[in-house]
Structure formats: structure tokens, C-alpha cells
Amino acid sequence: MWVLIGSKKVDKVFCLIFVIMGGIALAIQSPVNAGLGKRVGSLEGGLLSFIGGVLVLLVLVLVFGKGNLMAFTQVPKWQLLGGFLGVIAVMSVIVATPHLGVGVVLVGILLGQVVMGVVIDHFGLFRSPVVPLSPLRIGGVIFIIIGVVMVFKSKIGG
Secondary structure, three states: OEEEEOOEEEEHHHHHHHHHHHHHHHHHHHHHHHHHHHHHOHHHHHHHHHHHHHHHHHHHHHHHOOOOHHHHHHOOHHHHOHHHHHHHHHHHHHHHHHHHOHHHHHHHHHHHHHHHHHHHHHHOHHHOOOOOOOHHHHHHHHHHHHHHHHHHHHHHOO
């Protein structure tokens, strides 16, 4: 039940609880950012959201950080795309949530994450471990697609 992260053992159940908390945070973040975007503008809302995140991360790095920020010059350049990808994710939520609702937006995001995750796993993209495509994984993706369709149709009255 333990997984090694850095030089520390971390319980896999803790990791699962942590990602569930991340999902809860994303669900709350969706209407919060959408409301901000409606008041100040979509791009401006995204900027303010990221500024808030940078400030929190700065405090965390200053208090708990043990890494080396200057090592960024030595990483492959594709590993620096996270911020750009975060902008796409946050802006999609800010723009879509007022039109589709939080539920539809989140299941759509979930579908995109799972499909891309399965592709990344299968091909070992971005230096991740290879996890081959299997009937169970394909079935899981199909169930999520069905869920997205059901949640979307319930929103539009289908």
C-alpha cells in the first residue's frame, strides 16, 4: 500500500484521498472562477486566479521548499509547458461553466483527462510508465463517455 515519492514512503490511500480533495477543489474552483470571469472579464479572471495561485505557491516554497528552482534551466523545455496547459484548463472552465453548468464542465474535463491519460499510459508519453490498453480501460472510458452524454443531455433537456 506504500508508494515512494522522492525519498519518502507515502500511503497509496493517502494519495487517493489527496487526489479526491483535488477533484473537490476543482469542482469548487469552477463556479468561483466563472463568477470572477463574469465580473472582471474571462482573461482578467484567469489572470487573477493565477496570481492568487502564484502567491500561495510562493509562500509554500518559501516555508517548505527543499528543491532548486534554478534547475529549471536544465530540464527538457517541454516540461515547462505546465503553466500554458493550466491556462487552457482554467480558461475553458471560466468560459464554459456559465453556459454549461459545473456538472457538465467537470464531466467533460474528466473525459478529456481520462482519454488523454489512457493514451499517455499506453504509449508511455512524457517519460511515464507504460500501462497497456486493456478491455477494462476501454470499458471505463466508454462508461465515462456515457456519463458525459447523460449529464449533458440532462442539462439541455434531452
